[in-house]
Amino acid sequence: MAHLGGLLWTQQSWLAQASSWIDRELHQQGIKRIGSIKQLRVRHWSTILQVPTSIGSIYFKAVVSDLAYEAALTQVLSHRYPHCMPQVLAIAREQGWLLMPDGGMMLRETLKIEDDIQHWENLLPIYAKVQQDSANYLNEFLELGVPDRRLVVLPARLQQLLTDTETLGLNHPGGLSLLEYQCLQNKADLLVKLCEQLATFSIPETLHHGDLHDGNVFVDDERYMFFDWGDSSIAHPFFSLHSTYGSLERRFDLGKNSLWFKQLRKCYLEEWTEYETEERLEEAFELAQQLSPILAILRWLPVLSSMDAPNRNRYIEAVPDLLREFLSMIQTDEDKL
The missing domain is CATH 3.90.1200.10 (Aminoglycoside phosphotransferase (APH), C-terminal lobe)
Incomplete structure (x- = not known):
């Protein structure tokens, strides 16, 4: 994965895998997806997907393996400093996947x-x-x-x-x-x-x-x-x-x-x-x-x-x-x- 970057993010098999994980995590939290998942950004080192849900837009981020620590770190910071860190809905630590609600402007x-x-x-x-x-x-x-x-x-x-x-x-x-x-x-x-x-x-x-x-x-x-x-x-x-x-x-x-x-x-x-x-x-x-x-x-x-x-x-x-x-x-x- 470390050397696929932007090529990986646009593969239908990867998008299907990410979408399945997103839907599973949303279901576990009683959140309903109400529309199609949109790929907002593709970089060689990361991608962001926008997920329309019953509680508003939710955002999914994936990064290359060398940066996979971001998901677990963000979760720790969110728990420790909730006044100034984004809320985290779910992470897949090994993959470096992160699911968060809208953070504002x-x-x-x-x-x-x-x-x-x-x-x-x-x-x-x-x-x-x-x-x-x-x-x-x-x-x-x-x-x-x-x-x-x-x-x-x-x-x-x-x-x-x-x-x-x-x-x-x-x-x-x-x-x-x-x-x-x-x-x-x-x-x-x-x-x-x-x-x-x-x-x-x-x-x-x-x-x-x-x-x-x-x-x-x-x-x-x-x-x-x-x-x-x-x-x-x-x-x-x-x-x-x-x-x-x-x-x-x-x-x-x-x-x-x-x-x-x-x-x-x-x-x-x-x-x-x-x-x-x-x-x-x-x-x-x-x-x-x-x-x-x-x-x-x-x-x-x-x-x-x-x-x-x-x-x-x-x-x-x-x-x-x-x-x-x-x-x-x-x-x-x-x-x-």
Whole structure:
């Protein structure tokens, strides 16, 4: 299954199997399907089906095997943090199948003008509290299959990546140039130092969403709910705003030094003052931003592995672009170490 991806989701035999499971789970809960199941989205790594029922639309999600932990993790989070997580109707843990009711309006649909970014000021403290509490359950998450991307393992993961010249697109259009590749090899010691320096702060590593943007947060009666945990890992918590910043930057054409980014950083870091002083939190946050492209790369790897070579070529720039971002961020900060 790991390498079939989008091909699998459109096969009639697979759709029949998924539909049968959906109907069985609905029947057990006294929910009646009242129309045909519609395939809303097909990606190489996942698919979403919409199921019309007597209690409204219900959504089914399936993912490639490398991301199958998402279903069990979402169920655990739903039970532990029902105020900000989606309700889960059923899961098939081995297959990585997930069945959920409608979660409300996607935050993306509410962000019409720049001032709507204030939603993030409201929800980031909620997310931070979940991260802090989740630090108590790391072994449980790891047993579910959530990837371990703590600081101590990052240098080895980067070294492993540098041996994968296909993923790096070495000397291919859009891929890494030989000069960039050599520069990354030369920065191996610096990466170790950055990880070691960030580890000196009294900030617990915990659950990191991995793709925290406005398409993965839903708003329902002023409640914020965090969806799509398929890119999550155990990592430093401050990596989480990398995706948030990136999506807002693209959506509203914000500059790197936007006052909005500073404000969001402030409201997020205020939730961590029991661990470090404000000054040290700022320092830790800056270090995390330098390392965050590496985390973003690691979440791409299982996605890319679900594709055949022609489809992987469509995303040839994904990993090289993040490596360039990493090089750019550390280039101006080397003299601080």
